[in-house]
Amino acid sequence: MPDNFANGTEIEVTNLNLWYGENHALHDISINIPKNSVTAFIGPSGCGKSTFLRCLNRMNDLITSCRTEGNVGINGQAIYTKDVDVVDLRKRVGMVFQKPNPFPMSIYDNVAYGPRIHGAKKNAIDGIVEDALKAGALWGEVSDRLNSPALDLSGGQQQRLCIARTLAVKPEVILFDEPCSALDPISTSKIEDLILELKKNYTIVIVTHNMQQAARISDYTAFFLLGDLIEFGKTEQIFESPKEKATEDYITGRFG
Amino acid sequence: MSGKNIREKGIQSLLFLSGTVAVVALFLLCIFLFREGILLFEDYPVSSFLTNTKWFPTASPPIFGLLPLLLGSLIVTAGAIMFSVPLGIAAAIYISELANPRISSILKPVTEILAGIPSVVFGFFGLVILAPVVQRTLEIPTGQTALTGSIMLGIMALPTIISISEDAISSVPRSIKEGSLALGSTKWQTIYRVTVPAALSGISAAVMLGIGRAIGETMTVMMVTGNSAVIPGFPSGLFAPVRTMTATIALEMGEVPQGSDHFHALFAVGSVLFITTFIINILANYVKRRYRFNL
Amino acid sequence: MFSNAKLNEKIAFALLKVATGLVVAFVLVILYYIIYNGYSAINLEFITDMPRNRMTEGGIYPAIMGTTYLIIGSMAVALPLGILSAIYLTEYAQPGRTTWAIEMAINNLAGTPSVVFGLFGLAMFVKYLGFGPSIISASLTLALLILPVIIRASQEALLTVPKEYREASLALGVTKWETIRRVVLPAAIPGMVTGAILSIGRVAGETAPILLTGAAYFLPRLPDSVYSQFMALPYHLYVLATSGTNIAQTRPIQYGTALILLTIVLCVNLVAVSVRSHYRSKMRR
Numbered sequence: 087m088p089d090n091f092a093n094g095t096e097i098e099v100t101n102l103n104l105w106y107g108e109n110h111a112l113h114d115i116s117i118n119i120p121k122n123s124v125t126a127f128i129g130p131s132g133c134g135k136s137t138f139l140r141c142l143n144r145m146n147d148l149i150t151s152c153r154t155e156g157n158v159g160i161n162g163q164a165i166y167t168k169d170v171d172v173v174d175l176r177k178r179v180g181m182v183f184q185k186p187n188p189f190p191m192s193i194y195d196n197v198a199y200g201p202r203i204h205g206a207k208k209n210a211i212d213g214i215v216e217d218a219l220k221a222g223a224l225w226g227e228v229s230d231r232l233n234s235p236a237l238d239l240s241g242g243q244q245q246r247l248c249i250a251r252t253l254a255v256k257p258e259v260i261l262f263d264e265p266c267s268a269l270d271p272i273s274t275s276k277i278e279d280l281i282l283e284l285k286k287n288y289t290i291v292i293v294t295h296n297m298q299q300a301a302r303i304s305d306y307t308a309f310f311l312l313g314d315l316i317e318f319g320k321t322e323q324i325f326e327s328p329k330e331k332a333t334e335d336y337i338t339g340r341f342g
Numbered sequence: 343m344s345g346k347n348i349r350e351k352g353i354q355s356l357l358f359l360s361g362t363v364a365v366v367a368l369f370l371l372c373i374f375l376f377r378e379g380i381l382l383f384e385d386y387p388v389s390s391f392l393t394n395t396k397w398f399p400t401a402s403p404p405i406f407g408l409l410p411l412l413l414g415s416l417i418v419t420a421g422a423i424m425f426s427v428p429l430g431i432a433a434a435i436y437i438s439e440l441a442n443p444r445i446s447s448i449l450k451p452v453t454e455i456l457a458g459i460p461s462v463v464f465g466f467f468g469l470v471i472l473a474p475v476v477q478r479t480l481e482i483p484t485g486q487t488a489l490t491g492s493i494m495l496g497i498m499a500l501p502t503i504i505s506i507s508e509d510a511i512s513s514v515p516r517s518i519k520e521g522s523l524a525l526g527s528t529k530w531q532t533i534y535r536v537t538v539p540a541a542l543s544g545i546s547a548a549v550m551l552g553i554g555r556a557i558g559e560t561m562t563v564m565m566v567t568g569n570s571a572v573i574p575g576f577p578s579g580l581f582a583p584v585r586t587m588t589a590t591i592a593l594e595m596g597e598v599p600q601g602s603d604h605f606h607a608l609f610a611v612g613s614v615l616f617i618t619t620f621i622i623n624i625l626a627n628y629v630k631r632r633y634r635f636n637l
Numbered sequence: 638m639f640s641n642a643k644l645n646e647k648i649a650f651a652l653l654k655v656a657t658g659l660v661v662a663f664v665l666v667i668l669y670y671i672i673y674n675g676y677s678a679i680n681l682e683f684i685t686d687m688p689r690n691r692m693t694e695g696g697i698y699p700a701i702m703g704t705t706y707l708i709i710g711s712m713a714v715a716l717p718l719g720i721l722s723a724i725y726l727t728e729y730a731q732p733g734r735t736t737w738a739i740e741m742a743i744n745n746l747a748g749t750p751s752v753v754f755g756l757f758g759l760a761m762f763v764k765y766l767g768f769g770p771s772i773i774s775a776s777l778t779l780a781l782l783i784l785p786v787i788i789r790a791s792q793e794a795l796l797t798v799p800k801e802y803r804e805a806s807l808a809l810g811v812t813k814w815e816t817i818r819r820v821v822l823p824a825a826i827p828g829m830v831t832g833a834i835l836s837i838g839r840v841a842g843e844t845a846p847i848l849l850t851g852a853a854y855f856l857p858r859l860p861d862s863v864y865s866q867f868m869a870l871p872y873h874l875y876v877l878a879t880s881g882t883n884i885a886q887t888r889p890i891q892y893g894t895a896l897i898l899l900t901i902v903l904c905v906n907l908v909a910v911s912v913r914s915h916y917r918s919k920m921r922r
Contacts, residue, residue: 143524150442173642177526187517190540199535200525203642248521255525346812353814354729361725362735363718364742364788367781371746374760375753432656440653449657451910455664458906460842462871463895466878467667470888497663504660530646551748558750560845561871565879588752592845595756600764612756616749623748627741 091120096259096289097142102156104137104146111137115156115315117308124281124290126304126321128297130336133310135293139261142291143179144172161258177204180252181261185268186244188236188251193219193228196236196247200255214254222250223280242273249280260284262292266299278303297337301325309333371616379613382406382606391610397571397585399594399604406607408614410573414488414584415615417574418563419556421492422499426556427549429496430503431538434545437504438512439533450508457501465565468494473566480581486568488584494562499552506551510544511537547630554622557588558615564589587615668899675896678889684897688855691882697894699859703772703867704901706860707847708840710776711783716833718780719787723829726788727795728817747785754782755849763850770851773863778846783836790832794825827916834909838902844871854880870898 097119104112112134119125127135137146144165146152158165165175177200188196197215206214215232219225224246228239236247245265252260262281266274281290281303294300300307301321308318309332317324317333328334382391386406394407433453437446468490476493477485514537522532538545568583571590575582591608598604686696722739730736758778768774798821806816844852852872860867874894877887 145520145524148520148523173526173528175526176524181520181524183517183521183524185517187515187521189518189521189536199522200527203525203527203531203535251521251525350812350814357721357725357729360718360721361730361739363722364746364784365738367784368742368746370761371749371753371757371781374757374765378756378760429656429659432653433660436653436657440650441657449661452661452664454906454910455668455903456660458838458842458902459667460844460871460898460902462842462844462875463671463899464667466874466891466895467670469878470891471670497667500660500663528642528646530649531642534649554748558748558752560750560752561875565875588750588845591752591756592848595759595849609756609760612753616753619748619750619753620745623745624741626748627744 091118091123093121093123095119096121096161097291098157098159098162099141100157102138102141102154102158104134104141104155105153106149107151111313112141113313117315117318119289119291120306121289122285122287123305124285124292124303125306125308126300127291127293127308127310128295128300128336129310129316131295132312134313135308135310136263138310139263139291139293140181142259142261143176143181145176145181147172177255178257179259179261180255180257181263182245182248182252182265184264186241186248188239188244188247190235190237192233193236193239193247194232197251197254200251204255218250218254219247221253221284222246223276223283224250240273242269242276245269245273245277246280249277249284253284257288259289259291262290264293264295267295274299297325309336311336375609375613375616378606378609380606380610382603382610385603386607391607395573397590399598399607404603404607406603406610408587408611410571411585411587411590411611412614413573414567414571415557415586415588417579417584418488418491418495418567418586419553421489421580422495422556423549423553424496425493426496426499426503426552430500430548430552431507431545433500434504434507434511434548435533435538438508439529439537450505453501453504456497457505461498461559461561462565464494464498465562468562468566482581484568484583486566486583487581488567488574489580491563491567491584491586492580494566495556495559498559498562499556502555503548503552506548507541507545510541510548513544514540543629547626550622550626550629554619554626557622558619560588560592564592569593587611591615671892671895671899674889675892675899678893679896683890683893687857691855693883693887693890697870697873697890697897699856700868700870700873700894701897702859703852703869704841704871706772706867707776707779707869708837710772710863711779711840712833712837714777714780715783715787715836719784719832720791720829722784723788723791723795724817724822727792728813728821743785743788746781747789750845751782751843752845752849754778755846757781758846758850769864770853770866771864772851772860772867775847775850775852775867775869776863778850779840779843782843782846783839786836786839787829787832790835791825791829794828794832795821797828798824827912831909831913831916834905834912838905838909841905842871842898842902844869844875847872848875870894870901874898 095118099115099117102112102115115138127139129135140146141154141158154166160179189199194215197218198211201211201214224243227243239247266277284290304321307321307324309316309324311332317328317330324333325337328337391406391408394405395409396405396407397410398405437449441449472493473485473490476487476490518540519532519537522536563586569585569589570583571585574584591612595608683696684701685698687698689695726739755778758774762768762774762777763770802820802824803816806820847869851866852869853866854876856866856868874891877891877894
C-alpha cells in the first residue's frame with residue numbers, strides 16, 4: 087500500500103470499523119490518502135465506499151444507529167476523539183453530494199451561506215462569493231443573475247453551485263459522493279475538469295460508480311467490496327495490473 | 343354497449359354525483375346564509391351595519407353595528423395567535439428535528455389530544471379554572487375577559503399549528519439539511535437559516551389555518567369572554583369582557599323570532615364570519631401549494 | 638465566534654424544549670382538572686337516570702342518548718356520501734376544473750366555523766325544509782360538518798392501496814368498478830374506519846351547530862321521533878355551567894358531564910389512532 091506520496095499525506099485511517107445497528111458495514115479499513123491529489127473510491131453498490139466517505143467528515147453521526155471504532159486523522163489530527171468539534175471538522179472537510187442540493191434561496195445566498203455562518207465580515211462576502219463562483223467555474227454563467235433562485239439553474243449548474251458553496255468555506259479536503267450520477271455527459275465533463283483544476287489547492291476524495299471517470303480524473307484508486315478495502319494504489323496500477331483477483335474481475339466488468 | 347359497460351357507466355355517474363357533494367353543500371351553504379343575511383338590508387342600511395359602532399339589537403330602534411363584534415373577534419384571535427404561533431412552531435421544530443423518534447411518537451398523539459377535546463370542555467375549563475386565576479392575578483373585576491378567551495383559543499389553535507408546521511418542516515428534504523451541516527453549520531443554524539425558511543410556506547399555511555380555527559370558535563369564547571358588545575381598546579381591551587361574532591350568533595339566536603330583523607342581522611354577521619374564514623382558507627391553501635418542494 | 642454559535646444553539650434548544658413542555662403541560666393540566674373533579678360525580682345512576690329537581694340532581698341519561706342519536710343520524714348520511722365521494726376523487730376524477738372545484742370546496746368546508754354550519758342548518762333544514770328544531774335537522778347539519786373529515790380520511794386510505802393491486806385485477810379483464818369493489822375497497826377499509834371514528838368524536842363534541850338546530854335546554858322524556866327536539870351532552874354541559882338553576886351547587890354534575898364527554902371523545906380518538914397504527918404497521922410488512 088503506498089504511503090510515500092509526493093505531496094505528503096492528508097488523511098490517515100487505521101482499523102476503522104462501522105456498524106449500522108447489528109450490521110457490520112465496514113471492516114477494519116486502513117488507508118492513507120495523499121494531499122493535493124484526487125483519490126477515487128470504486129466498487130459495486132453496497133460495498134461501503136459512500137459509507138466510508140461519510141466517515142471522513144462524520145456525516146454518519148447523523149444516523150443514530152451508526153457506531154464507529156478506529157482512528158481517522160486529518161492532517162495529523164484525530165477526528166473521532168471526544169474533544170473534536172464536529173462542526174469545526176466539517177468546515178475543514180467539505181462535501182458535495184450525489185444529487186445537487188442547493189438551498190431554496192438565491193444563488194448569491196447559497197454561496198454566502200457558509201461564510202456568513204462562520205462570521206465573515208459583511209463587506210468581504212461579495213468578494214468571497216465571486217471568488218468561489220469563479221473557482222467553481224460558474225461565475226461566467228451566473229454573474230448577471232446572482233439574485234435569482236438557485237433552483238432555477240440546470241442540474242449541472244446546481245452541482246457546480248454546490249461545489250462553489252463548499253469552496254466558499256475554504257476547506258482543506260473536499261469529499262465528492264458520486265457527484266455526477268444525476269447529470270448528463272456534458273455537465274459531467276465540466277465537473278471533471280473542475281475537479282482536476284481544484285486538486286491544485288485541495289485534497290479531493292471522490293466516490294464513483296463509473297470506472298472510466300475514476301480512470302480519467304484520479305491519481306489514486308481504492309477498490310471496496312462488501313465492506314472491505316480490497317486494494318489501493320496508483321490509478322494506472324489498479325486499472326492496468328491489479329494485484330487482487332477481485333479487483334481485476336470488477337475492472338474487467340465481470341461483476342458489479 | 344354490453345350490459346357490463348352500461349353498469350360501469352351508471353356507477354361512474356353515480357360516483358361523480360357523490361363526488362360533487364362537497365361543492366353542492368358549499369353552494370347551498372352560501373345561498374342560505376347570504377339569502378337570510380341580505381334580508382336585513384331591506385330594513386336596515388348596509389352602511390350602518392358596517393360602520394355603526396354599537397350593537398343594540400333589542401333597543402328601539404335596534405342598532406346592528408358589526409364593528410364591536412368584528413373587533414371583538416379580532417382582539418381575541420390576535421391575542422391567541424400571539425402566543426400560540428411561537429409556541430406551536432417551537433414545538434413543531436422540537437418534534438420534527440430534535441426529539442428522538444420514540445419521544446416524538448409520544449408527543450404527537452399528546453398534541454392530538456388537544457385537537458380532540460370538545461370546545462365546550464375547553465370553555466368549561468376556561469370558565470371554572472382559568473377565569474378565576476386571571477381575575478386574581480390581574481386584580482380585575484371579572485376574569486371573563488378577552489385575554490382569557492385568547493389563552494383558551496391559543497391552546498385550541500396549537501394542534502392545528504403544530505401538526506401542519508411539523509408536516510412542512512419534516513418534508514424539507516434531508517439532502518438540504520445535510521448540505522448545510524456539511525458546510526460546518528451547527529444544527530440550530532441549519533434549522534433557522536435553512537430548514538425553517540424552506541418550510542415557511544407550510545408554516546404560514548399552518549398559522550393561517552390556526553387563525554381560521556380561532557376566529558370561528560364559538561363555545562369557548564362564549565363561555566369565557568364575558569360577552570359585552572363594546573369596541574375593545576388595545577391593549578386595554580384584552581383585560582375587559584368582549585363579545586365575538588360567533589358568540590353573538592350562538593347567544594342571541596335562541597331568543598329571536600324567526601324572520602325578524604334581528605334574526606337576519608345574525609345571519610349577516612354569520613355571512614361576514616363565513617367570508618372571513620373563506621378568504622383565510624383560500625389564502626392558506628394557495629400559500630401551501632405555492633412552494634412545494636420538488637427535489 | 639465559534640463558541641458563540643454553540644451557545645446560541647444551547648439556548649435555542651432549551652427554549653424549544655420549554656415550549657414543547659408547556660404544550661404538554663396544557664394537555665395534562667386540562668385533563669387533570671376534569672378527571673380529578675369529575676370522577677366522583679360518576680356512577681351508574683349518573684349515566685342511566687333522568688335529570689331531577691330542575692337539573693340539580695339525577696343523571697344525564699337523555700343527554701347521552703341524544704348524542705348517540707346524533708352520531709347515528711349524521712354518520713348514516715355522511716359516511717356513504719363521503720366514501721363514494723372519495724372513491725370518485727381518487728379513482729375516477731381527472732385533474733381539471735371540476736376536480737379543482739371539488740377539492741377547493743372540501744378545504745373550505747373543513748375550515749368553515751361550526752356556528753356557520755349551525756346557521757345554515759337553521760335556514761335550510763329547520764326553516765326551509767320545515768323539519769323544525771329536531772334530531773334530523775341537527776344530524777344533517779352535523780353530517781355536512783364531518784363530510785370533509787370523512788372524505789379526506791377515505792381518500793388517504795384509498796391512496797395507500799398499491800397501484801399494482803389495481804393493475805393486477807384490471808389485467809385479468811375485471812372492470813374498473815369491480816376492481817375497486819373487490820380489491821381496492823377491502824384494502825382501504827381500515828383507513829376509512831379511522832376517518833369514520835374520528836368524526837364520531839367530532840359529532841359528540843360539537844355544540845354550536847346543534848344549539849341552533851334543535852338541542853333542548855331540558856326535556857322530561859326521551860325524544861319519540863326524528864322530528865323531536867333532543868338533549869345532548871355538550872349542550873347540557875354548556876347549559877349547566879352557564880345558565881342552570883344553581884350553577885355553583887351543580888359543579889360536580891358539570892364536571893361529571895365534562896368527564897363523560899371527554900371520555901367518549903378521547904376513547905373514540907384512541908380507537909381511531911390504534912386502528913390506524915395497527916393498519917400502517919401491517920401495510921409495511
